[in-house]
Amino acid sequence: MPERFLTRNIPAKREDRQTVSYETYVERGGYAALKKALMMPPEEVVTIVKDAELRGRGGAGFPCGVKWTFLPEPDGKTRYLCVNCDEAEPGTFKDRLLVDFDPHSVIEGMAIASYACRLDSVYFFIRGEWSEQAVIMQNAIDEAYANGIFGSQGLMGGASDFAVECTLHRSAGAYICGEETALLEAVEGKRGWPRIKPPFPAVKGLFGRPTIINNVETLAAIPLIIEHGVEWWKSFGCTSSIGGPASFGLKLMGVSGHVNNPDVFEIELGTTLRTLVEQYAGGMKDGRRFKGAIAGGVSMGILGPDQFDAEMDFDIGKKYDVMGLGTACPTIFDEGTDMVAVARNVARFFKNESCGQCTPCREGADWIYKLLCRIESGDGSMKDLDQVLEVAGSMGIIPGTTICGLADGNNWAVRTIINKYRSEFEERCKPYIVPVTPLTAS
Ligand SMILES: Cc1cc2nc3c(=O)[nH]c(=O)nc-3n(C[C@H](O)[C@H](O)[C@H](O)COP(=O)(O)O)c2cc1C
Ligand code: SF4
Numbered sequence: 001m002p003e004r005f006l007t008r009n010i011p012a013k014r015e016d017r018q019t020v021s022y023e024t025y026v027e028r029g030g031y032a033a034l035k036k037a038l039m040m041p042p043e044e045v046v047t048i049v050k051d052a053e054l055r056g057r058g059g060a061g062f063p064c065g066v067k068w069t070f071l072p073e074p075d076g077k078t079r080y081l082c083v084n085c086d087e088a089e090p091g092t093f094k095d096r097l098l099v100d101f102d103p104h105s106v107i108e109g110m111a112i113a114s115y116a117c118r119l120d121s122v123y124f125f126i127r128g129e130w131s132e133q134a135v136i137m138q139n140a141i142d143e144a145y146a147n148g149i150f151g152s153q154g155l156m157g158g159a160s161d162f163a164v165e166c167t168l169h170r171s172a173g174a175y176i177c178g179e180e181t182a183l184l185e186a187v188e189g190k191r192g193w194p195r196i197k198p199p200f201p202a203v204k205g206l207f208g209r210p211t212i213i214n215n216v217e218t219l220a221a222i223p224l225i226i227e228h229g230v231e232w233w234k235s236f237g238c239t240s241s242i243g244g245p246a247s248f249g250l251k252l253m254g255v256s257g258h259v260n261n262p263d264v265f266e267i268e269l270g271t272t273l274r275t276l277v278e279q280y281a282g283g284m285k286d287g288r289r290f291k292g293a294i295a296g297g298v299s300m301g302i303l304g305p306d307q308f309d310a311e312m313d314f315d316i317g318k319k320y321d322v323m324g325l326g327t328a329c330p331t332i333f334d335e336g337t338d339m340v341a342v343a344r345n346v347a348r349f350f351k352n353e354s355c356g357q358c359t360p361c362r363e364g365a366d367w368i369y370k371l372l373c374r375i376e377s378g379d380g381s382m383k384d385l386d387q388v389l390e391v392a393g394s395m396g397i398i399p400g401t402t403i404c405g406l407a408d409g410n411n412w413a414v415r416t417i418i419n420k421y422r423s424e425f426e427e428r429c430k431p432y433i434v435p436v437t438p439l440t441a442s
Pocket of ligand 1: 055056057058059060061062064084085086087088089175176177178179180181213214215216218219404405406
C-alpha cells in the first residue's frame with residue numbers, strides 16, 4: 001500500500017487520527033512557511049504561487065496565483081479573503097479531512113494568502129451541517145489568535161505590521177452557497193443567490209470590496225509550496241497531454257462507493273483512477289467488476305466502464321467526455337448498480353438544490369427529475385428519454401442560459417449517465433409510438 005498522506009500530519013489508520021493542535025503543528029515545522037513568506041515582499045509570494053501553477057482545488061481548477069493578480073492596488077480600506085469550506089458536492093469529503101485533523105495547515109495558508117494579497121479580513125465559510133467541524137475550526141482560529149498569528153499586533157506576533165482578523169461564518173446549509181458569489185451573499189446575511197459576473201469578486205466582492213475566494217485545499221497547499229519551493233511542487237503531477245495548462249502537484253482525492261477502503265488519499269495528479277481504486281482504496285468491493293465512477297463530485301458527470309484507466313488530472317474533461325476533474329473525489333459503482341436509479345437520484349439532488357433564479361435551471365431540473373422517475377418506473381417512453389437529453393443539454397453557463405454552474409452540473413451529470421449507459425434506459429422505456437390521427441368517414 002503506497003504512502004497515503006505524503007505531506008500531511010495525518011496517520012494512515014483512521015483510528016489513530018486526531019486534530020493536530022497549534023503546539024503539535026509548530027513542533028512538526030508548522031508556521032515556518034508563514035515566517036519565510038513574511039520575510040519576502042508580498043508580490044514575491046504571489047509570483048511563487050503563480051510560478052507553481054497551483055490550480056484551484058474547489059472544482060473549477062482556475063490558476064490561484066493568476067486569480068490573485070486580478071486584485072486592484074490596495075486603497076487602505078478593508079479587503080477580504082473568503083475561505084470556501086462549504087463542501088456540499090455529493091461524494092466530496094477532502095476539505096473535511098483537513099479541518100478535522102490538520103486545521104492549522106489551512107490557517108497558515110490563509111495567513112500567507114492574506115499577506116501576499118493584502119487582505120486584512122478573512123471569513124472562513126463552513127458548511128452548515130458541520131457542527132463538529134465548526135467547533136474544531138473555531139478552536140484552531142482561537143489558538144491562532146492566542147499565539148499572535150491573527151490580531152491587531154500584526155501577523156505572527158508583529159513579525160509583519162500587516163494585521164489580519166479572522167471570523168468563522170457558519171452557512172445556513174444549502175449546496176448553492178458553495179458557489180462563490182452565493183457564498184458572498186450568504187456572508188452578507190442574504191439569501192444565497194449567485195450574482196451575475198462581471199464584476200468579478202476580485203474587483204467587487206464581499207460588501208462591494210475586493211475579495212479573493214479560495215478553497216480550503218488550495219490554501220492548505222500554499223505553505224507546502226512556500227516551504228519546499230516551486231520545483232518541488234512541480235516535481236509532482238504532470239504536464240498536459242493535449243496542449244492545455246499543466247496539472248502540477250499533489251491532490252487530496254476522496255474515494256467512496258463500492259470499494260473496500262473508502263477514504264481520502266494524497267496523491268499526484270495524473271494517477272489513474274484504476275490505481276486510486278486498486279492500490280489506495282483497497283480494490284473493488286467483494287471483487288466485483290468496475291461499472292463506472294462519478295468523476296469528481298457528481299456535477300462532473302460519469303466515467304464509463306471503459307474509462308477505468310482515466311488519468312485523474314485537469315485534462316480529464318476533454319479526454320473522457322466529462323465536465324472536468326472537479327473535486328477529484330470519485331464515487332465508484334460496481335457491476336450491480338442500476339444506472340437509471342443513479343440518474344434519477346442525481347436529478348433529485350439538483351432539483352432540490354436549484355436556487356430558482358434562472359428558469360432553465362429551476363423548471364428544467366424539475367422536468368428532468370419527473371421524466372427520469374417515469375422512465376425508472378417503466379412508464380416512460382423513448383420520447384421522454386430524448387426530452388431529458390434536450391432539456392439537460394440546454395441548461396447552464398456553457399450553453400449561456402443560466403447565472404451559475406449548478407445547472408451545468410445537472411446537465412453534465414444526467415447527459416453523461418444516459419449517453420454512457422443508454423441501453424439500460426432504453427430497456428426501461430416503452431417504444432416511441434407516433435400518434436396517428438384516426439381516419440373518419442367523410
Ligand atoms: C453549485 C456550485 C457549488 C460549489 N461548491 C463549492 C464548494 O463547496 N467548495 C469550493 O471550494 N468551491 C465550490 N464551488 C466552486 C466555487 O464557485 C469557486 O470556484 C471556488 O471556491 C474557488 O476556489 P479555488 O479557486 O481555490 O478552487 C462551487 C461552484 C458551484 C457552481
Ligand atoms: S443556475 Fe440554477 S442555481 Fe445557479 S443561479 Fe440559476 S437557478 Fe440558481
